[in-house]
Amino acid sequence: MIRLFLMLQWKAFLRSASFKTEIWFRILMALGALYFILVFLALGVGSYFIIEESGLGDPLRVVNRFLIYYLGADLYLRYMLQKIPVVNIRPLLYLPLPKNTVVRFTLLKTLLSFFNVGHAFFFVPFSIVLLFQGYDPIAVIGWHLACLPLFLANNFLNLLLNNADRVFYPVVFSLIALALAQYLGWFDITQFTAPGFDAFYDIPGLFIAAWVWMVIWGFAAFRYFRTHMYLDAGLSVKVDEGKTEDYIWLNRFGNLGTFLKNDIKLIRRNKRSRTTLIASVMFLFYGLLFFTGSLEVYENPMWQIFAGIFVSGGFLFTFGQYVPSWDSSYYPLMMSQNVKYQDYLRSKWWLIVIATGLATVLATFYLYFGWKAYVAILVGAVYNVGVNSYLVLWGGAYIKTPIDLTSNKKAFGDRQAFNSKTLLLTLPKLLLPIVVFWAGSNLWNEAFGFALVALLGLLGFAFRDYAFRAIEKVYKKEKYKTLRAYKHQSS
């Protein structure tokens, strides 16, 4: 039986869409993964020495002190990101399999998730360093064996907590309150928890207690899923309550308003687009790396224009990049309804322009780092509106990956979104303004460089009708291929 399950799993893995990408891109991905593994390993090894140098005391004791927060943060991350594998159970329900086997297999499978394995990158090298530093080997192994089930218990806890916002938020808020209380010196919870974690090191054999803790939660999760294994109970998918909204204030924009209304609903009501919006807000703070002078290499004014483009262009890069894929699930409707390509593209363009404008206003706090920083952002915004907005719309015509709005999968980078055409299109988005700025500042001075980049943006804005016509042509040419691609993968 288990063999059959494993075979299913293996096929699901091999036949997933992500495997069907260009070979060079797979190599690139593998290299990327390798890089991150090395970074994490270095962090695991280095953390001992970092703590030692910072003078907080014995690194092991320090880790034990903060372990409660580590566990809390882990639970929080799991709750937000780790997916509960209920969907995979559904097709197994009516097959002649004992329910116990199905539940056990599903639960065991969750143990292989990155959220469990990932912690090994810290704990394994850290424990090895401890051994080399002359800590008692038996005690270190005991401690290590105690930490492992604590995180696995989190795994099961999260399964039980799933969708129980009522339980989850109070837990998170009390953890934050505790952290604040500790920071302000009112109350220090670690005084009570640290000895407990220390005991795993100090008392050999105590790690059994941690395992018992894990088994209890594992059994609770098993019981829960076993008794709720019905389509309308544990396996049901939560349904959002629908609200009819008007946004009458957008009516004055005519057809454009109709689309904008729809796009606002799209962004607000779908998981995937909400994640994208949050990611685009993060871009606002990207400039801090450059303008605070925290990294010397970024002091060069050429990098400032680079940062300027990113600060105001968060939405443009994260959302704009996937136009028209956002509408992929109903693209046939858009293509047969009384919709003109021009109107459709214009509405997406305005959305990008409005978001860029908002970001530019929000970015006024960069004035704190001097007016030059803000000028770079302003110039970046003008270039984004005048040039990059068209480029993302143009590039979107070649990205034929349908988006599943209701799932967060692939929200952080989609392999198929990278093809040679879109990669080529990023050159003018980022490199061109830098080159123009460089040329301008070498010919005369920095102000002239900024002016040249802004001029490019203004020119693009002036010729927007021409740009729209050109983009429309590309969309029309790609229409049938796009329709086919969306159809294939959504079904």
Add this chain to the structure above:
Amino acid sequence: MIQVNHLKKQYGDKLVLDIPELSIAEGQSFGLVGNNGAGKTTFFSLLLDLIEPTSGSVHNQEVPVHESEAWKPFTAAFLDESFLIGYLTPEEYFYFIGELRGQSKEVVDRLIDTFKEVFNGEILDQKKYLRDFSKGNQKKIGIVAAFIGNPKVVILDEPFANLDPTSQIRLKKILKSMTESGQVTLLVSSHDLMHVTEVCERIVVLNKGELVRDIQTNPETLKELERYFEEQEL
């Protein structure tokens, strides 16, 4: 009027649709029947320019659909769920389509009202998004939306499939009354021979992409169709 000339659609070497000539008069109710793979959906997709013809053309009221977008204002369709916007409530979806077709809310409300008995109290004011409705109810919503804005040509793929018996009968009535006025050219496909003979004045049978029967509906049509499909060779 819809005029089809030498229309061919080919995937690789496989010819999936080959219609030398076909014209559908204005105001006609036109039924398309055929087994799976006969090319019904392919034909409708070509009418809506959702796929590219390998050769030939379709003219919808003189507009060549593959070259111009001018057919869109007077044509509406519901082929499958990809014509629904999952994150809208039914009301929002109807108004969205209405706005695209220049219809005020009041006009849309009045049209929805005529479909009230098909909705059976399960569509409006449900506080649900389209993605959370059942397949049958989604279909009802899509069909009703296709009638918003007085389109001259309405194309429905399998409108009766997935509907409960009561809704099938009620929808049939409404479709009939829509076409009786002679204002709407209605194109439907169906696997249900009885429904299609009741609703349509003309029935065309497709087999493996070819037009094999073209019948003006009469009392004998249902029998004739049943005989044809019974004798189908595999």
